[in-house]
Amino acid sequence: MNNDENKVLETEENEKVEEKVEETEIISEDIADTAHEVTEDVDDSVDTEADIEEDTLDDAMDDEQLEDADILLEDEGDSNHKVSISKSLIVAASILLVLVLAFSGFMLFANPTPDKALKSSGLCGTWLYRNGDVANYYIFNEDGKLLLKNGTFTSVVNFDIDMEKGNVFNIYSGSDENEELIGTMNFEKYKEDGIDTLKIYSLESEDNALVMQRSELPNNVLKADENFKANESIIGKWRDEENGLEVTFTGEGFITLDFVQTIYEGTYIIEENRVDFTYTTSFTNNITQTESFYYEVKDGKFYFYTSMPDGESEGMEFVKVTE
Numbered sequence: 001m002n003n004d005e006n007k008v009l010e011t012e013e014n015e016k017v018e019e020k021v022e023e024t025e026i027i028s029e030d031i032a033d034t035a036h037e038v039t040e041d042v043d044d045s046v047d048t049e050a051d052i053e054e055d056t057l058d059d060a061m062d063d064e065q066l067e068d069a070d071i072l073l074e075d076e077g078d079s080n081h082k083v084s085i086s087k088s089l090i091v092a093a094s095i096l097l098v099l100v101l102a103f104s105g106f107m108l109f110a111n112p113t114p115d116k117a118l119k120s121s122g123l124c125g126t127w128l129y130r131n132g133d134v135a136n137y138y139i140f141n142e143d144g145k146l147l148l149k150n151g152t153f154t155s156v157v158n159f160d161i162d163m164e165k166g167n168v169f170n171i172y173s174g175s176d177e178n179e180e181l182i183g184t185m186n187f188e189k190y191k192e193d194g195i196d197t198l199k200i201y202s203l204e205s206e207d208n209a210l211v212m213q214r215s216e217l218p219n220n221v222l223k224a225d226e227n228f229k230a231n232e233s234i235i236g237k238w239r240d241e242e243n244g245l246e247v248t249f250t251g252e253g254f255i256t257l258d259f260v261q262t263i264y265e266g267t268y269i270i271e272e273n274r275v276d277f278t279y280t281t282s283f284t285n286n287i288t289q290t291e292s293f294y295y296e297v298k299d300g301k302f303y304f305y306t307s308m309p310d311g312e313s314e315g316m317e318f319v320k321v322t323e
Helices: 003-025 029-062 066-110 114-122
Strands: 125-131 133-140 145-152 153-161 168-173 178-190 195-202 210-214 236-240 245-249 254-258 262-271 274-280 288-300 302-307 316-322
Touching: 114 153, 245 316, 254 274
Parallel strands: none
Antiparallel strands: 125 133, 125 210, 133 145, 145 153, 153 168, 153 262, 168 178, 178 195, 195 210, 236 245, 236 316, 245 254, 254 262, 262 274, 274 288, 288 302, 302 316
């Protein structure tokens, strides 16, 4: 088979391949462009190799080495055939890649993950609900935690999006490892007076619906007690590994108690081995509440007691996480 016949076959093959590439562009134009670039690179490689072989053949003819020229001619045919096959394999692989990636993209779009459903729901963020003088903040986090903040007191539950219904979310109580479904709610998002608005109501009825608007949390208005004196032995973050609880004392008189489903943020003072901490239960009228607990520090560990330790009662054991 001579060079002209090879080129005709190669041209026909290229035309068929280009038709297939054009069909795949309907599925994924961007990915098909990438496959087309691969094809062009192969074309350049083929042309370069063919040019080199033609120059070699001309040199052989100039030197009147006809026998060597015949051998080169045969090698050229074999080389073109091999290059043509290699090109076909590369283009076919590119087309297969287009189809696989396009199908994968379709499946990803058609079957969103829980994280994608949560982020695309529009729920995530801070929402303000007002009822008279009471202002409550609902915070939907992307990690699946729903926080209800009343002042510096926070209730925490888990939530997820019903991926079949889309505009429904489930609420769970308990820890991540042992959660229990406690409610299912509908939600609607819309604009009211140009402000993002969220309406939440039960599956059965829209009566008693909560209507809230997107907002930001106000600053903490609590100030450290003027009688505060730091106790360096308890400053830092302490963690109860068994129950997942955390207590944090700062040297400036602020405290955070993270009890998984409830979080207290406030100020504290120390009276002997008793901690009195104060937190607010409202953002609007500065209502405060004071609670107390007892503690001991032994062998580098912090022990938490709900009542005065008597030597027999066992406190919750905390280990220091950070200074």
